[in-house]
Amino acid sequence: MKFFYLSSVANSEGCHEVHHRDCELIPDSLNRDYLGPFNNGLEAIRKAEKMNPKVSLCEVCCKIISQPIFFKEKNG
Known part of the structure; x- marks a missing residue:
């Protein structure tokens, strides 16, 4: 799990960004x-949206990487 934070300062697009604790772009304290401990930024953004309706994920630390999952068939 990672610890996530919500920036209280809006970015250039007017959104408050969600960052994890080790992000190089996280604002000062x-x-x-x-926000709390979460498995990923998508979980953290759900809580952030309750605090502020205009939120987004940091493009550096919360990249959404989707990869297909393939399963082998079991030979029975």
């Missing part, structure tokens, strides 16, 4: 609110 006075300009962020703690």
Whole structure:
């Protein structure tokens, strides 16, 4: 699990970004609110939306990577 924070300062598009604790772009401690521990940014953004309706994921630390999952058939 990672610890996530919500920036209290809006970005250039007017959204408040969700960052994990180790992000190189995370705002200083006075300009962020703690969201809690989550498995990924998508889980964290659900809580962030309750705090502020205009939120987005940081493009550096919360990249959404989707990959297909393939399962082998079991030979029975």
